[in-house]
Amino acid sequence: MRKAGRDEEKGNSGNLRYGVKLLWDKETGGRAYVEGFPPLLFDRPVKFGGKSRFPCPDHYFFSAVGGCVITTFLFFRGRLKLKMKELQVSVQGEVNSVGPEGYRVANLDIVVHVGVDEGERSKAEKCAELAREFCHLTRSLERGIPVSVKYEVGIVDSDEK
Numbered sequence: 001m002r003k004a005g006r007d008e009e010k011g012n013s014g015n016l017r018y019g020v021k022l023l024w025d026k027e028t029g030g031r032a033y034v035e036g037f038p039p040l041l042f043d044r045p046v047k048f049g050g051k052s053r054f055p056c057p058d059h060y061f062f063s064a065v066g067g068c069v070i071t072t073f074l075f076f077r078g079r080l081k082l083k084m085k086e087l088q089v090s091v092q093g094e095v096n097s098v099g100p101e102g103y104r105v106a107n108l109d110i111v112v113h114v115g116v117d118e119g120e121r122s123k124a125e126k127c128a129e130l131a132r133e134f135c136h137l138t139r140s141l142e143r144g145i146p147v148s149v150k151y152e153v154g155i156v157d158s159d160e161k
Contacts, residue, residue, distance in 0.1 A: 029054055058095055062108070065137050066091040069110055069149065073131035082123040085156040086115030107146040110138070115156035124153045 021033045028050040029043030042057055044050025055063075066089040077084060090113070094106040112131065114124045128151035132138070138147050 027051065027053075032060075058093075058105075061105070062091040062093055065108060065135075065141070066110065068135045068137040069112060069131050072135040073112065073114075073127050076127040076130040076134075080123045080127055082116070082127055083120050084114060084116050084124065086113065088113040105145050108138075108141065108148070110147070110149045112149070112151040114151065114153045116153065118155050121153055121155065125151070128153065 019034070022030055023033070024030045025041075027043075029041065031039040031041055033039050040060060041054040042060065043052055043054045045056050046052045050056070069089050070087065073087065073089075076082075090111050091108060093108040095103050096106040098104045112128050114128060116124045132149040132151070135149075138149055141147050
């Protein structure tokens with residue numbers, strides 16, 4: 001079995017390849033291993049016979065999508081030299097029963113909250129628009145489920161920390 005590792009460039013094309021190794025914990029969940037990082041622990045919800053000791057894979061899936069939006073935003077923040085005070089992404093979604101086929105993610109609603117000084121508002125809006133456009137996970141998912149990405153840019157009082 002190929003070793004799970006950090007991201008690797010594939011040739012000179014700029015493509016990336018990621019690997020994760022997952023092991024059952026001999027109970028109702030397991031651990032996901034990526035070389036060089038602490039393991040992620042997961043469990044089945046009680047509703048499905050698990051113990052809910054850790055987040056379920058759906059939580060990690062939604063977190064991955066939100067993390068992609070944040071890191072894409074931060075990439076463009078650096079390019080546009082945005083001075084930002086706050087950044088928060090919330091991800092809500094529904095996982096619906098589709099009958100005998102089991103369950104399916106029905107939709108994802110993502111909201112990017114950005115706090116800036118007044119003079120940075122237009123740059124923050126541009127970063128949010130670019131994050132919405134270039135996050136590869138949301139773009140990939142849009143082909144199969146409705147994905148909504150909205151942003152809210154607010155002015156943060158200079159005295160706030």
